[in-house]
Amino acid sequence: MMKxxxxxxxxxxxxxxxxxxAGSTQAVAKDAQSHYALVQTTLEQHILxxxxxxxxxxxxxxxxxxxxxxxxxxGAREKLTTAFRNTVLAWAGVSFVRFGPMSxxxxxERLSFWPxxxxxxxxxxxxxxxxxxxxxxxxxxxxxxxxxGLPALEVLIEDRDVPLGPAPQSVFRCKLAEAIAVxxxxxxxxxxxxxxxxxxxxxxxxxxxxxxxxxxxxxxAASELVKTLLTGFQLIADSEIKPQVEKKRxxxxxxxKANLSKAYYAAGITSLDKxxxxxxxxxxxxxxxxxxxxxxxxxxxxxRESDGAxxxxxxxxxxxxxxxxxxxxxxxxxxxxxxxxxxQAAGLAVGFNExxxx
Amino acid sequence: MSKQSALAATAFAAALAxxxxxxxAETAVADIVANYEAMxxxxxxxxxxxxxxxxxxxxxxxxxxxxxKLDAARVAWKAARVPYMxxxxxxxxxxxxxxxxxxxxxxxxxxxxxxxxNADTYGDSSDENPLYIANVIANPKIQMGDKVVDAKKIDxxxxxxLNTAMDVESNVTTGYHAIEFLLWGQDLxxxxxxxxxxxxxxxxxxxxxxxxxDRRGAYLKAAxxxxxxxxxxxxxxxxxxxxxxxxxxxxxxxxxxxxxLTGIGSLSYGELAGERMKLGVILHDTEEEHDCFSDNTQxxxxxxxxxxxxxxxxxxxGATQVKxxxxxxxxxxxxxxxxxxxxxxxxxxxxxxKAIKDKADSxxxxxxxxxxxxxxxxxxxxxxxxxxxxxQARAVEAVVGALNLKIELEGSDSLDNPDAVGKQ
Numbered sequence: 001m002m003k004x005x006x007x008x009x010x011x012x013x014x015x016x017x018x019x020x021x022a023g024s025t026q027a028v029a030k031d032a033q034s035h036y037a038l039v040q041t042t043l044e045q046h047i048l049x050x051x052x053x054x055x056x057x058x059x060x061x062x063x064x065x066x067x068x069x070x071x072x073x074x075g076a077r078e079k080l081t082t083a084f085r086n087t088v089l090a091w092a093g094v095s096f097v098r099f100g101p102m103s104x105x106x107x108x109e110r111l112s113f114w115p116x117x118x119x120x121x122x123x124x125x126x127x128x129x130x131x132x133x134x135x136x137x138x139x140x141x142x143x144x145x146x147x148x149g150l151p152a153l154e155v156l157i158e159d160r161d162v163p164l165g166p167a168p169q170s171v172f173r174c175k176l177a178e179a180i181a182v183x184x185x186x187x188x189x190x191x192x193x194x195x196x197x198x199x200x201x202x203x204x205x206x207x208x209x210x211x212x213x214x215x216x217x218x219x220x221a222a223s224e225l226v227k228t229l230l231t232g233f234q235l236i237a238d239s240e241i242k243p244q245v246e247k248k249r250x251x252x253x254x255x256x257k258a259n260l261s262k263a264y265y266a267a268g269i270t271s272l273d274k275x276x277x278x279x280x281x282x283x284x285x286x287x288x289x290x291x292x293x294x295x296x297x298x299x300x301x302x303x304r305e306s307d308g309a310x311x312x313x314x315x316x317x318x319x320x321x322x323x324x325x326x327x328x329x330x331x332x333x334x335x336x337x338x339x340x341x342x343x344q345a346a347g348l349a350v351g352f353n354e355x356x357x358x
Numbered sequence: 359m360s361k362q363s364a365l366a367a368t369a370f371a372a373a374l375a376x377x378x379x380x381x382x383a384e385t386a387v388a389d390i391v392a393n394y395e396a397m398x399x400x401x402x403x404x405x406x407x408x409x410x411x412x413x414x415x416x417x418x419x420x421x422x423x424x425x426x427k428l429d430a431a432r433v434a435w436k437a438a439r440v441p442y443m444x445x446x447x448x449x450x451x452x453x454x455x456x457x458x459x460x461x462x463x464x465x466x467x468x469x470x471x472x473x474x475x476n477a478d479t480y481g482d483s484s485d486e487n488p489l490y491i492a493n494v495i496a497n498p499k500i501q502m503g504d505k506v507v508d509a510k511k512i513d514x515x516x517x518x519x520l521n522t523a524m525d526v527e528s529n530v531t532t533g534y535h536a537i538e539f540l541l542w543g544q545d546l547x548x549x550x551x552x553x554x555x556x557x558x559x560x561x562x563x564x565x566x567x568x569x570x571x572d573r574r575g576a577y578l579k580a581a582x583x584x585x586x587x588x589x590x591x592x593x594x595x596x597x598x599x600x601x602x603x604x605x606x607x608x609x610x611x612x613x614x615x616x617x618x619l620t621g622i623g624s625l626s627y628g629e630l631a632g633e634r635m636k637l638g639v640i641l642h643d644t645e646e647e648h649d650c651f652s653d654n655t656q657x658x659x660x661x662x663x664x665x666x667x668x669x670x671x672x673x674x675x676g677a678t679q680v681k682x683x684x685x686x687x688x689x690x691x692x693x694x695x696x697x698x699x700x701x702x703x704x705x706x707x708x709x710x711x712k713a714i715k716d717k718a719d720s721x722x723x724x725x726x727x728x729x730x731x732x733x734x735x736x737x738x739x740x741x742x743x744x745x746x747x748x749x750q751a752r753a754v755e756a757v758v759g760a761l762n763l764k765i766e767l768e769g770s771d772s773l774d775n776p777d778a779v780g781k782q
Contacts, residue, residue, distance in 0.1 A: 106640045113641075118466075118528065119486055120641060142731055145640040249525055250486040344764070351755030351765060352623040 031347055035218035038279055038346075039205050042225050045278040048202065050093045050271060051101075051192045057086040058188035061153075061181040065164070069174035072165025080164075084157055085263070087184065088150055088255050092264045093271035096232035099224055100201040101194035107187050109145040113152075114254055115239045120144075121151045132172040140179040149187075150255070153180045158257040223348045225279060226338065230350060232272040233335035240265055240308060241328045253309065265308025273300060281338060284346035292341050299330040385688040387611040393672045393682030394618055395603050398448050399596035400678040401665070404441035406589035407677065412438045412537075413582045420575045423561040432541050436654050439534065441676050442589075443658050444665030450624035451617035454595055454602045460533075461521070461588045466645060467530035469539045471520070472577065474568055476546055487526045494520065494531070495573045512576040514584045532584055535649075540578045542651035548644060549730035553653035616763045618685050619754050622666045623765075626707075627751035630662055631744045639740045642731040655725040656718035659743070660711045666750075667704045693760035696753070703746070703753040710743035 064080040091112055094102070102108045113121055124146045128136050140148045156164060156177045164174055195201045205224070208215035215221040243251040253261030282293050305316045312321035322330075343350055415434035419427040442463070449455045470480055470491035484490035492500050494516070500507040502524055509516055520531040530536055543556030559567040561575050568574070595602040606617055638646035649655045668674050672684025689697035717739060718725050728736030758765055 106636070109640050117486065118645075119484065120643065122485075123481075124641070124643070139732075144642045144731065246525075349755070349759040349764075351758060352620075352627045352751045 032218050034284070034346070035222040035348070036206075038281075039218060039221045039225060042275065042279050043202055043205060046271075046275050047094075047097060047225075048195060050090070050097070051188075051195055054087070054090040054094055055185075055188045055192040057083070057090040058185045061087060062178065062185055065153075065174075065177050065181040068164050069170070069178065070166060072163070072167070077163075080157060081258075084150075084153065084258060085260060087188075088154075088258070088260050089263055089267040091150060092254070092267035095268065096235050096272070097228050098231060099228065100204075101191045104190075104194065106145055107191055109149075110141075111149045111184060111187050113146045113149055115243075116146070116151065117248075117250070119250075121146045121155065125152050125155055128176065129173065134172070134175060137172070137175045137179040140176075140183050148180055148183050150184060153177060153184065154255055154258050156180070219348055222346070223343075223350070226281070226343050226346075226348045227350055229272070229275055229279060229281075230335055230338060232268070232275065233331050233338070236265070236268055236272065236308075237328050237331035237335070240268070241324055241331065244309065245324045245328055262307045262309050262311075265306075266313060269303050269306075269308070273304070276300075276334075281342035281346055284342060286345065289341060289345070292337050296334050296337060299334050302326060302330045384691045385683050387614055387688070389683035390618070390672065390685055390688060391606060391614045393680065393684065394669065395596060395606065396682065397668065397672070397674045397680045398445070398602065399593060399600075400674055400680045401441055401445045401448075401676065402589060402592045402596055404676045404678055405438065405445060406586060406593050408434070408438035408441055409582070409586045409589050413579075413586060416578055416582050419558070420561055420579065423558045423563075423571075425558050428541065428556075428558040428561075432652065435534070435538060435541055436652065436657065439649070439654060439658055440661055442534065443661035444668060444674070444676070446629075446662050447621045447625055447666040447669040449621060450629070451619070451621035452602055452605065454605060455592065458588070458592060458595075462533040462585060463535070464521070464527070464530040464533055465535045465648060466528060466650070467535055467539070468526075468528040469544065469651075471523075471529050472531060472536060472539060473543075473574065476544055479546055479548075480544070487524075487528060489520075489523055489526065489529055495570050495577055512573055512580055514580050514587070517577075517580055517584055532581060532588075534585065535651075537578065537581050537585065538649060538651045538654075540574065540581070545644065545651055545653065545726065547726075549642070549727050549733070551724060551727065553724070554651040612761075612763050615685060615688075615761065616758065616765060618669060619758050619763065620765055622669060623751050623754040623758070625662065625666060626747045626754065630659065631747035631751070635659065635740055635747070636744045638729045639737050639744075642729055644726040644729060647726050647729065650726065653718070653724045653726060656711075656715040660715045663704075663708050663711045667708065670700065670704060689757050689761065693757060696757045696760040699753040700750075700757055703750040707743065707746040707750050710739075710746045714739050714743060 060083040061080075064076065064083040067076040068080045070076075095108075095112065098108055124144050128143070128147050136143055136147075146152065156173055159173075162169055162173060164170055164177055193200070204212060204214055205221040208217050208221055210216060215224070240254065242248075244253075254264040255261060282296070285292055302322045305313050305320050306322050306324075306327045307313050308327070310321065310324050312318050339350055412431065412434040415427070415431040419431045421427075445455075446463075449459055468484065468487050468490050469475055470493060471487075471489045473493060473495045475491065475493075480491075482491055489500070489502065494500060494509050494512065498508070498510040500509050500520070507516075507519065507523075509520075517531045517536075520529065523529045523531075539554075541556065542554030543560070545552065545554045547553075557567055559565055559571075561571055561578070563571050563575075592602075594600055597603070606614055609617065634646075634648050638644075644650055647653075647655050648658050670684065670686045672680075672682050672686065674680040686697060686701070689700065714725065714728070717723050717728075723733075723736055725740075727733065728740050730736060
């Protein structure tokens with residue numbers, strides 16, 4: 001069977017046609033339609049709900065930090081722990097969706113500066129705490145990304161020596177934690193709004209055309225989503241799994257202080273799994289590529305059985321826990337098949353991403 | 359820039375053509391590649407020549423440790439960076455360069471492994487690095503876990519042994535930045551004006567400051583001669599019959615072109631825009647400055663861009679001159695709209711880089727000052743260049759797509775190669 005070769009036409013989106021020879025007009029229109037449908041489905045079933053979930057989870061943080069600081073009681077602290085957990089796990093579901101609203105004003109780094117192999121969060125936060133400079137809390141959005149997001153809030157929440165509460169030694173910490181919580185909530189809200197507002201990023205992706213600066217054709221928007229999927233595989237494989245396999249010195253899993261590393265992995269994989277499924281890239285494969293679907297299906301089963309730390313996922317018998325090496329290989333394997341088989345069959349280009357540097 | 363892990367983990371590598379590039383009456387791929395290879399040989403050759411100049415200046419400094427000689431060595435170091443930075447566009451597309459790069463340009467480094475540091479600003483320990491303040495220059499024995507390394511004699515072998523010691527990437531003992539630290543010392547000015555200010559007497563055997571001047575001199579000399587060795591190795595790889603040329607020549611035409619474009623795209627986006635520039639601004643942290651001891655970062659970034667433009671246009675204008683068939687010409691012949699977009703993006707980035715360079719060179723605002731929290735104008739200068747680099751990467755990507763080339767992601771070298779997945 002001939003491989004599909006995508007050409008730019010977007011009848012569906014009523015776009016200008018630039019017909020480059022190859023493939024019939026019908027086939028070209030079909031591709032454009034497929035790409036448009038891929039984008040629409042992915043936005044509606046994955047991207048938008050996940051950012052809405054982050055916004056909702058983060059919105060709870062300011063109140064719960066304030067309450068803990070005011071009362072210092074166990075109930076408030078427990079509520080804050082839950083709100084923090086919910087926000088971190090909602091974040092795990094979108095951490096690899098780095099384009100568009102997430103890329104504005106360094107929102108991603110400001111929300112969650114991780115991985116942090118050089119311990120910048122701890123170093124800079126120590127300096128801020130030592131200064132007790134209220135102006136820093138008042139201008140948190142202007143400070144280093146490392147001290148204004150979830151990892152910094154985690155340090156403050158989890159510090160058992162000087163816990164958040166009404167005690168005099170916690171006054172500055174509370175002021176800082178409250179500012180960070182508000183900042184996190186604002187950023188999550190801004191991202192969600194920038195996606196959904198009229199003329200926002202959702203509209204940009206669904207209305208490609210010559211007057212659209214970013215997406216000229218449906219395939220441009222679809223390619224963006226494929227790159228996002230690949231970024232997800234790469235991030236989990238290289239940032240979460242590989243350092244454990246290599247026994248990297250000083251490696252802390254994501255949000256390890258709050259004991260959320262395993263849950264973070266599970267939330268990330270679940271989100272990535274969903275993204276992969278709703279994108280439906282396998283539908284572009286020719287019939288003789290069933291082996292790809294079979295292999296990928298098996299790989300996903302393996303990934304779902306792992307807790308991301310060498311053990312079994314919740315509800316999976318211990319003896320079925322895949323090794324981290326295997327998890328890494330499965331992530332990398334699916335990524336390679338998305339690049340080498342699926343995106344090619346779908347006529348979608350993968351390009352450079354911000355993980356290219358080292 | 360390398361943090362020296364068994365990287366290529368995130369670098370783009372092997373490339374295949376989706377459709378073979380057919381032979382037409384147009385710029386031949388063989389000519390483009392031959393010129394690209396000649397450029398690499400020339401640029402690395404110039405880098406090696408400037409490193410030899412640096413070595414001579416260091417000999418003069420060690421023989422006569424005066425401020426004038428130290429200044430001359432610093433000038434030579436900055437001059438040595440000019441051709442080297444132009445070589446960086448060859449890195450990501452060519453595995454042989456990427457694997458080697460950590461020996462010469464690893465950064466950032468925990469300089470306390472090399473020499474004395476200011477404890478107030480640097481601290482005295484790190485959870486991530488047991489050798490954070492090991493200070494090779496002051497200590498003839500280095501404790502590494504349960505092993506003791508004999509550091510009585512500081513020579514090239516010792517520096518190689520200690521580079522990335524204990525699997526910590528910031529344990530950088532070799533290359534440009536180790537030499538930079540020895541010539542300038544720590545920049546203790548934060549985001550205020552001023553670079554490192556090591557006195558020449560740190561190398562004075564008769565009136566030694568900082569202690570261990572003989573060992574400091576030995577370190578500086580060893581690091582510089584090692585740099586020359588490493589650069590010579592890379593020059594050899596790019597000579598006719600060299601391994602770098604062989605690796606490219608073994609690929610089909612599409613693969614060859616993708617090597618060239620991968621180098622430009624990956625350096626633009628993930629490396630330069632991300633690691634080296636954006637991170638410094640969003641963290642407002644001078645530790646994230648590339649040439650942080652010498653305050654030469656504006657030049658390093660600028661010449662990276664000059665190098666990428668040279669690769670695109672097939673033109674190197676250094677001590678050695680090379681000009682010939684280019685991927686730009688081919689792209690203009692085949693996909694003119696996409697090619698024009700790259701031209702425009704490269705020019706726009708150069709303008710932004712030049713603005714940074716001019717501002718820093720004028721003495722009005724050094725690169726590290728641009729990173730300061732609250733310095734909106736400085737932050738903007740850097741972020742404008744970051745944005746331009748991202749646009750540049752996008753434009754290169756468009757050429758990759760328009761030419762029907764395919765960039766393939768590569769997994770981690772240090773783990774199993776999952777190439778076999780399709781065969782399971």
